[in-house]
Amino acid sequence: MEDVANLMQGFAVVLTWRNLVFMLIGILLGVLIGVLPGLGGANGVAILLPLTFSMSPTSAIIMLSCIYWGALFGGAITSILFNIPGEPWSVATTFDGYPMAQKGRAGEAMTAAFTSSFVGALVAVIMITFLAPLVAKFALQFGPPEYFGVQLLTFCSFVGMGREPPLKTIASMMLGFALAAVGLDTVTGTLRMTFGFTEMLQGFDFLIAVIGLFGIGEILITMEEGLAFKEAKGKINPKIVLETWAKLPKYWVTSLRSCLIGCWMGITPGGATPASFMSYGMARRMSKHGDKFGEGQIEGVIAPETAAHAAGTSALLPMLTLGIPGSPTAAVLLGGLLIWGLQPGPLLFVEHKDFVWGLIASMYLGNIVGLLIVLTTVPWWAAILRIPFAIIAPVIVVICAIGAYTVHTRIFDVVLMMVFGVMGYFFKKLKYPLAPLVLALVLGDMAETAFRQSMLLSGGSLMVFWSNGLVGSIVTLALVILCWPLISRGMETWKKSIRDSENA
């Protein structure tokens, strides 16, 4: 078992005092970010990224990924106590979590939420441990057409599996690609779309876009909806925890199904949010008490939380092995890797073993530490939320501005952040998804390079994407997924017409 040996070595890397302290800081910051409106996994990590430039890459990624785990945990707290999802992926948790809290079962709901998050993450990490080296080995054979194929698959999945209107998904994605193309073209050295402005030379950094779209945009949306954290008691004590734990094994089928949904949606870039909704929907359909969902069923908390965490964690698998992130937060972590001089992709597993296995080991530890921390510190976080919004909102904006500035120490970026913020508000309200924009902005250059190289190989013929079985099947699958909304609509009309003709 080579993987297990590698993993043990990873634990040795992580288990230094320095890294454990970073892990703890990361989890605490992460929960804080998850709890506060306007700060989430993606922009929280983006804001803190510049502070890690001076750390060793291993310590830095441990801290940043722990922020991510923390944010995943934190989202559940506000959903259950205040009916306000701190993160998009905890929206589904409010459906049953909040009614449980109203019935005085907040402690039970939170224990169930945290524990299922932990289970979901654990299953996903185990999957990563054994699957990632295989995928990486497989991907070593990839040439430019295969890489472009995988990226195409990533983007097509957004269109085919997203909950937003397909045209809007494509529009937001293409806008991301267009923004990514701004600046110096690295292949030919030509300036593109700079229109003579020196500020545009470096192009748009996706970190700025993330901070603006998710941070400022979210604050504006929160203002519109009017935010009020009502008094809520987040009592949780060892007795409640143990009693809930005793109940949980009964729901192993729900957990298992949610883990599978989560892992699948995380690897294909569905992301944590659709995973949580899908899992909630499935649980309601399959459960014996399906009609009681929404009134405070514990299964309605277990299902979305397990899936969200499984998806959030497994989003790191394609990020590490292929260099293609499965979620905006994974994209930000990928940006971090590039800044620290690590090229994500299959070679990472060969050239930077310590780093990869240190990260995977930190996922195990981070989630255990995270579970213990959130279970013991819930009252604190509930107290933080009683700080009025008139203080929290400007402070969050200040934090976003600092984050945007420190990425390149450029004032122009702060202005850009504001523009992206307003854009985020409109996009959110008109149901344009933000994740494809961010991912296209991150992957734009890579996708373009892969596409150009493929075109060079074939002398400009698109048939290169069907030149062998591997790339052919990836690209065909991508196109099928892209057209899935049309196909499924066609099937429904077809079924309906058959039914109609039978009835007639």
Place this chain on the structure above:
Amino acid sequence: MSTQDGKARGDVPTCWVEIAVALLFVVVAAVVIVDSVRVGATWGPDGPRAGYFPFYIGCILAITGAGIVVQALRRWKTLAAATFVRRDELKPVLTMLWPTVVYVVLIVLIGLYVASAIYIGTFMLWQGKYKWPATLAVSLGVPIATFLMFEIWFLVPLPKGPLEHLLGY
């Protein structure tokens, strides 16, 4: 603005915003296409030229933008009845938006620390109706804590203005 369908004056119907944003996409697409053609969207002597990839991106963007307009026109009645933002909802958004825009301008002019203090302070007095002591504590505390953390601990310089120069930074 129509006053029918029980809508109050000043409510913005979704249809117009929907179309405006979609048309913006088409405009952006046009810019991308024009610039790609300028730098060369064809095959050069050594392979695809700089505008090759963005050109197609621009085309897809233009088509989807137009598609969204068509879809919006087809669902015009529903969208015209739907409200993008109600007037009473727009007010808090603007009370957040304008000070923040001013804040960004202030950062450019007088540096981040002083601008943050003014921004937080104004917001607390005006929106939160806090008394002076609490306002001063938070609005000065946050920038000072930021200063200690960034300039001294992490050695990451943030934008500074006349006041900081006066103090020797």
